[in-house]
Amino acid sequence: MCVQVCPTGIDIRDGLQVGCIQCAACIDACNEIMDKVGYPRGLIRYTTERQLSEKENTRVISPRLFAYLAVITILCGGVIYALTDRVPLEIDIRRDRNQLSSVNNQGMIENSYIVKLTNKTQEPHTYTITLAPQEGLSLELRFNDVPLEAGESFDMPVSIYGDPKVIDFEQTSVTLNVTSEDGQYKVSKQNVFTTQGQ
Numbered sequence: 001m002c003v004q005v006c007p008t009g010i011d012i013r014d015g016l017q018v019g020c021i022q023c024a025a026c027i028d029a030c031n032e033i034m035d036k037v038g039y040p041r042g043l044i045r046y047t048t049e050r051q052l053s054e055k056e057n058t059r060v061i062s063p064r065l066f067a068y069l070a071v072i073t074i075l076c077g078g079v080i081y082a083l084t085d086r087v088p089l090e091i092d093i094r095r096d097r098n099q100l101s102s103v104n105n106q107g108m109i110e111n112s113y114i115v116k117l118t119n120k121t122q123e124p125h126t127y128t129i130t131l132a133p134q135e136g137l138s139l140e141l142r143f144n145d146v147p148l149e150a151g152e153s154f155d156m157p158v159s160i161y162g163d164p165k166v167i168d169f170e171q172t173s174v175t176l177n178v179t180s181e182d183g184q185y186k187v188s189k190q191n192v193f194t195t196q197g198q
C-alpha cells in the first residue's frame, strides 16, 4: 500500500531515497494497514539513527529545547526593542577638516561643523538644533529651524564659539541636541570643541 500511494513511485521499504518529497503519504497508508492488522504503528516514521540504535524515544522537552527557547526569546526581545526604540531622526556631525579652530574678529574661538539631519519619518517635520549648556560656549546657526520633508536630508553649517576669557581647556566634549517641532523626536550627538590649531 505504501508503494501504491507514493506520488513519486518510491518503494520506501528499500529505505529513504533521493526522490522522496516528504509528503508522508506512505506513513499514513502504513499506519492504516497496521491498525487493521493489529500491529503497532510507526513501521514507517520520521526518526533518527540514534533513536533506532538506542531504542529510546525522542525527548521533546529537553534542556536543549529550553536553551533554544531562551535564545529565541532574547533575539525576539532585541528585535522588538530595536524597532520600538528606534528614533526616526538621524544626526551626523562632521568637523571642518581644513582647520581645527580659528579666532573671529571678536576674539572668540570658533569650531565649524556640518550637521547632517535626516528625517526618517513619513511626514514633514521642522527640527531645532541646540547646544547642551556649557560655560563659555555658544552655538551659532545659519537657520534656527530646519524644515525637512519625509525622508529628506540636509547639511547644516554650524559654528560653536568659545570665549577665551571663560574657557580654560584645550579640548572638551560638546553635545548637540536636535528636537522636532512637537517634541516627539529627540536625538543627541557628541563631538569635540578644541582651542588648538589656530
Ligand code: SF4
Pocket (backbone or CB within 6 Å): 002, 005, 006, 007, 008, 009, 010, 012, 019, 020, 021, 022, 023, 024, 025, 026, 027
Ligand atoms: S514520503 Fe511521500 S514521496 Fe516519500 S516515500 Fe513516502 S509517499 Fe513516497
